[in-house]
Amino acid sequence: MLRCDGSRGSFTPGPGRDRLESSSRAAHLAAMLGLGALAVCALVPVVIQLGLASPMGGFKAFMLGNLLALAALVTGMIGVWSTRVAAGRSGRGRALIGLAVSANISAGFPPRINDITTDTEDPPAFQAARTLDANRGRDLSYPGESFASLQRSAYPDLAPIEVSRSPAKAFDDVRRVAAELGWEITAEDTDAGTIEATDTSRVFRFIDDISIRIRPSSSGARIDMRSKSRDGQGDIGANAARIRAFRKAIDD
16 A cells, blocks of 8 residues: 555555455355255255155254254344445345345244144044054144144134035045045044044155044034144144145035
């Protein structure tokens, strides 16, 4: 650096430059974390379908991807906040990439419940499911109000299904819909109006238990459904989605 008197002096970076480098690193890290989270969440289903990981192992890897997304979200917010316009648009761009990717991955987390029903006060029971070898030692009783309150908050649309047809016709329709949805019926009782089945999730290959109950009602028949995951503490919304798909098929 040339001074006014003609002598040369050394240039010492100021604190502004240090902040610039720090914010640029944060922006770069946010982008890397966000893209890493996207890669993990995209590859996990493929690995499971190829049989290279167990359903629970794949699910844990998927949750790790979500943790990376959360880290990217926090780091990206720091990068966007600290990066000034003068500091370079590329740093802001990298931070925004991390924010965009992580926000899409981590948005809308459902509650950590894995037993969903259309009737939280008197949910359909599991009878045949208790006799399956895979359920030996498992508690298939409904968790009660601790789950019910979370379900009502997260899935307020789930309610008993009223249909204008006889219970016998409704029973036949339930069997038909179960087959159409790819469920495996494990037990049925026409006198009691109950059907039990299992369903294997497409992404993680989890096997979930299903119990359906048909009762007479003033409109014709009332159908209640319960869908419970065998593994994990949460189902990332899978059981609620299954009930909605069943409801739509029955109504069609």
